[in-house]
Amino acid sequence: MNTPISIDRNEILKRYEPIAKHTHKGLQGHALIIGGSYGKIGAVCLAGKAALKTGCGLVTAFVPECGYQIVQISNPELMVITDADEKHLSDIDFDLKPNAIGIGPGMGLHTETQKAFHDFLSNTSVPMVIDADALNILAYNPSWMALVSPRTILTPHPKELERLIGKWNSEAEMFQKTIAFSLVNQVIIVMKGAPTYTIDGETVYLNTTGNAALATAGSGDVLTGIITSLLAQSYKPCDAAILGVYLHGLTADIALPETGYQSFVASSIIEYLGKAYLSLDV
Numbered sequence: 001m002n003t004p005i006s007i008d009r010n011e012i013l014k015r016y017e018p019i020a021k022h023t024h025k026g027l028q029g030h031a032l033i034i035g036g037s038y039g040k041i042g043a044v045c046l047a048g049k050a051a052l053k054t055g056c057g058l059v060t061a062f063v064p065e066c067g068y069q070i071v072q073i074s075n076p077e078l079m080v081i082t083d084a085d086e087k088h089l090s091d092i093d094f095d096l097k098p099n100a101i102g103i104g105p106g107m108g109l110h111t112e113t114q115k116a117f118h119d120f121l122s123n124t125s126v127p128m129v130i131d132a133d134a135l136n137i138l139a140y141n142p143s144w145m146a147l148v149s150p151r152t153i154l155t156p157h158p159k160e161l162e163r164l165i166g167k168w169n170s171e172a173e174m175f176q177k178t179i180a181f182s183l184v185n186q187v188i189i190v191m192k193g194a195p196t197y198t199i200d201g202e203t204v205y206l207n208t209t210g211n212a213a214l215a216t217a218g219s220g221d222v223l224t225g226i227i228t229s230l231l232a233q234s235y236k237p238c239d240a241a242i243l244g245v246y247l248h249g250l251t252a253d254i255a256l257p258e259t260g261y262q263s264f265v266a267s268s269i270i271e272y273l274g275k276a277y278l279s280l281d282v
């Protein structure tokens, strides 16, 4: 394996693009977050709000019918489209043209959801982040990887990664298998952990921000929203992944002296995104 490239502030400033003065919401990109199931609509609320607070102009959530009021009331800035089914996704069909899609948080593994995900993948080439249950569905149906567009970003935590690539006996083997998976499928893999590595074929990027405060429910759902937002804002997929992971960790580093580890929750990541961005402005 090549030596990882350490992603520090200097590397981020090479990639970060401040907001143009005369931009408007129509130019800032439209992100679509697809996911949720009965009891796990919060995952989509978190990803959707994170996408907004990362700077894209418009965000729409696609959720089962039971999520309609939850999303609208928790986040009035989000738009909502609902599936015909009350509790799970059964047909991922929408009449809009998002610039990027994040799919999987809270989505569940219902057989109808699995079929809907298959049909959705067959018909979509929009830049995409695949997370959580969407990754698990791919792990259970490995041949469906052929439907995933090149340069798609996958964001597994270690258990999801194991489901995708199989068990490993050493860290070296984990990297070897993940790099091989990235090369064969032409996808970017964000190997979430402490620290997080982003794998783009044979190139490995090591993130340098973040701390144990991020070990909290919904933290990964927020990361999906952040990276999807950056993709919608026209960052190249690998840069969106690298910058998104860096910003996500930076929120926890900035917050820690104010919140401590224990009281930092996934919503705190969203709350501190502004300070994280401000710390990048030179």
Ligand SMILES: NC(=O)C1=CN([C@@H]2O[C@H](COP(=O)(O)OP(=O)(O)OC[C@H]3O[C@@H](n4cnc5c(N)ncnc54)[C@H](O)[C@@H]3O)[C@@H](O)[C@H]2O)[C@@H](O)CC1
Binding pocket: 039, 040, 041, 042, 043, 044, 104, 105, 106, 107, 108, 132, 133, 157, 158, 159, 160, 192, 193, 217, 218, 219, 220, 221
């Ligand atoms: N408020 C909400 O609606 C929330 C919904 N969530 C959704 O719940 C669904 C299930 O996600 P989960 O990730 O909990 O379930 P999984 O079954 O995919 O993962 C949980 C398992 O992975 C292991 N694991 C997780 N992180 C690990 C790490 N860093 N090192 C080693 N092992 C690790 C855990 O020990 C556990 O065995 C997803 O769709 C997710 O998006 C969660 O994100 C929590 C919040």
Ligand SMILES: Nc1ncnc2c1ncn2[C@@H]1O[C@H](COP(=O)(O)OP(=O)(O)O)[C@@H](O)[C@H]1O
Binding pocket: 132, 157, 192, 193, 194, 195, 196, 210, 211, 212, 213, 214, 215, 216, 217, 218, 219, 220, 221, 222, 223
């Ligand atoms: N101890 C830790 N140090 C740094 N980052 C962590 C730590 N624990 C978890 N994280 C980060 O938090 C996120 C957890 O993602 P995930 O397990 O998908 O959460 P969820 O599914 O609950 O949203 C990942 O970005 C991971 O890197």
Ligand SMILES: [Mg+2]
Binding pocket: 131, 132, 157, 220, 221
């Ligand atoms: Mg997760």
